[in-house]
Amino acid sequence: MTDPCETTSLTVADALDHLRRTLTPVVGHRRVAIREALGHVLARDIVADQPVPAHDNSAMDGYAVRGDDAGADSLRCVGKAFAGQPFTGEVAAGECVRIMTGGVIPAGATAVVMQEQTDADGDTVMLRRWPGEGENIRRAGDDLQAGDTILPAGRRITPADLGVMASLGRAEVDVFRPLRVAFFSTGDELRGVGEALGAGDIYDSNRYSLYGMLTRLQVERLDLGVVPDNRAAVREALASAAAEADVVVTSGGVSVGEADYVGQVLQERGEAHFWSLAMKPGRPLTFGRYADAWFFGLPGNPVSVMATFTQVVTPALRQLAGETSRPRARFRLPCRSDLGKKPGRQDFQRGRIVVGEDGVLAVESVGRQGSGMLRSMSAADCFIVLPADSGDVTAGEWVTVEPFAGPLI
Numbered sequence: 565m566t567d568p569c570e571t572t573s574l575t576v577a578d579a580l581d582h583l584r585r586t587l588t589p590v591v592g593h594r595r596v597a598i599r600e601a602l603g604h605v606l607a608r609d610i611v612a613d614q615p616v617p618a619h620d621n622s623a624m625d626g627y628a629v630r631g632d633d634a635g636a637d638s639l640r641c642v643g644k645a646f647a648g649q650p651f652t653g654e655v656a657a658g659e660c661v662r663i664m665t666g667g668v669i670p671a672g673a674t675a676v677v678m679q680e681q682t683d684a685d686g687d688t689v690m691l692r693r694w695p696g697e698g699e700n701i702r703r704a705g706d707d708l709q710a711g712d713t714i715l716p717a718g719r720r721i722t723p724a725d726l727g728v729m730a731s732l733g734r735a736e737v738d739v740f741r742p743l744r745v746a747f748f749s750t751g752d753e754l755r756g757v758g759e760a761l762g763a764g765d766i767y768d769s770n771r772y773s774l775y776g777m778l779t780r781l782q783v784e785r786l787d788l789g790v791v792p793d794n795r796a797a798v799r800e801a802l803a804s805a806a807a808e809a810d811v812v813v814t815s816g817g818v819s820v821g822e823a824d825y826v827g828q829v830l831q832e833r834g835e836a837h838f839w840s841l842a843m844k845p846g847r848p849l850t851f852g853r854y855a856d857a858w859f860f861g862l863p864g865n866p867v868s869v870m871a872t873f874t875q876v877v878t879p880a881l882r883q884l885a886g887e888t889s890r891p892r893a894r895f896r897l898p899c900r901s902d903l904g905k906k907p908g909r910q911d912f913q914r915g916r917i918v919v920g921e922d923g924v925l926a927v928e929s930v931g932r933q934g935s936g937m938l939r940s941m942s943a944a945d946c947f948i949v950l951p952a953d954s955g956d957v958t959a960g961e962w963v964t965v966e967p968f969a970g971p972l973i
């Protein structure tokens with residue numbers, strides 16, 4: 565049966581839609597050397613100002629020949645074309661030019677024959693096979709045409725993009741300045757690693773998983789430590805975080821308990837856009853504005869932190885950083901485990917993609933799914949995403965899987 569408490573929660577899709585409509589890039593541009601741009605977001609389109617390759621050139625080591633000589637018993641080799649050292653004359657009837665891979669195709673030549681398909685005796689070259697017209701020629705502009713938008717603004721720059729920019733001779737590029745994200749944990753029970761635990765204490769793990777996920781997103785991090793469960797301290801921490809950062813991310817203190825001050829302070833002094841999502845784990849996720857910063861109050865449970873961060877905070881941070889949003893990769897796989905699920909919230913269970921004996925992919929649960937069991941995140945390589953209205957899943961049913969792709973986790 566659907567839990568009646570769920571009805572005031574926003575769906576994840578609606579929350580993402582709200583964020584898409586509300587958030588615009590908050591960061592300015594700067595010009596950097598292309599290597600420094602790796603992983604940053606391009607601020608302006610890169611348009612090719614020249615073709616790449618710049619000239620028709622050979623794809624093979626061999627001989628540049630004229631198509632209208634096809635069938636001739638032999639050709640006379642009249643020169644050489646190396647990459648970077650073109651043959652400056654013209655190939656006349658009955659002639660050919662020795663050419664290396666990358667060498668510019670000399671005037672008059674219309675194809676290249678591979679060296680392995682020829683026999684040479686001094687300047688005389690015999691072809692055992694005639695190449696087709698244009699064979700083994702890489703045309704000018706085959707890779708990039710002048711005037712093409714090669715890399716659009718909003719793209720996060722990859723190693724391949726660095727190579728593409730270098731192939732155009734670009735030394736510098738405009739990227740968005742990295743987003744500044746302040747983060748802190750709330751809770752009287754939290755101790756730092758290396759400290760001794762008192763009665764009822766636990767170690768603060770959320771600041772570590774958050775640190776990892778923020779680092780992978782290439783934002784500038786401002787770790788503000790642990791803030792105790794007290795209204796004044798939470799107010800002060802939020803105010804100083806918002807003064808220094810574009811975005812503030814906290815964990816804990818957003819539920820309805822007596823020591824849950826984060827949500828209360830936001831309601832009093834800030835602006836709450838939403839505070840409850842129909843997702844599991846992660847229901848009390850709070851989003852809004854505090855002073856001049858955007859604010860995400862993540863629930864305290866460690867798995868809820870990671871689930872809400874990947875599903876909701878990550879696309880928001882990308883958008884604020886100027887990145888064009890792209891849909892998350894999801895696909896369907898047969899599930900090898902029975903999964904418990906109550907209708908009501910969209911569920912992000914932790915799973916592992918497995919390869920069967922037949923080479924066919926499937927997914928299995930990593931086991932117990934409590935929102936305090938952080939080990940389930942470490943053991944997983946994907947979320948099994950179950951729709952809000954779904955009930956239990958029986959092994960053999962197909963489910964939607966979202967791998968922890970690339971830079972996220």
Ligand SMILES: Nc1nc2c(c(=O)[nH]1)N[C@H]1C(S)=C(S)[C@@H](COP(=O)(O)OP(=O)(O)OC[C@H]3O[C@@H](n4cnc5c(N)ncnc54)[C@H](O)[C@@H]3O)O[C@H]1N2
Nearest residue numbers: 749751767768769770816817818819824847863864865868
């Ligand atoms: N009556 C209700 N109680 C709760 C509800 C509810 O709807 N009604 N929701 C539950 C859900 S769902 C979640 S999630 C939690 C979220 O509560 P808070 O965000 O206020 O989180 P806390 O109470 O501060 O902490 C929850 C849990 O996580 C541990 N924690 C907190 N911070 C850290 C940290 N930095 N590192 C490791 N572990 C941390 C904390 O000790 C608690 O065990 O509320 C439920 N309750």
Ligand code: MOO
Nearest residue numbers: 845846847868935
């Ligand atoms: O958000 Mo809570 O159980 O959904 O961890």
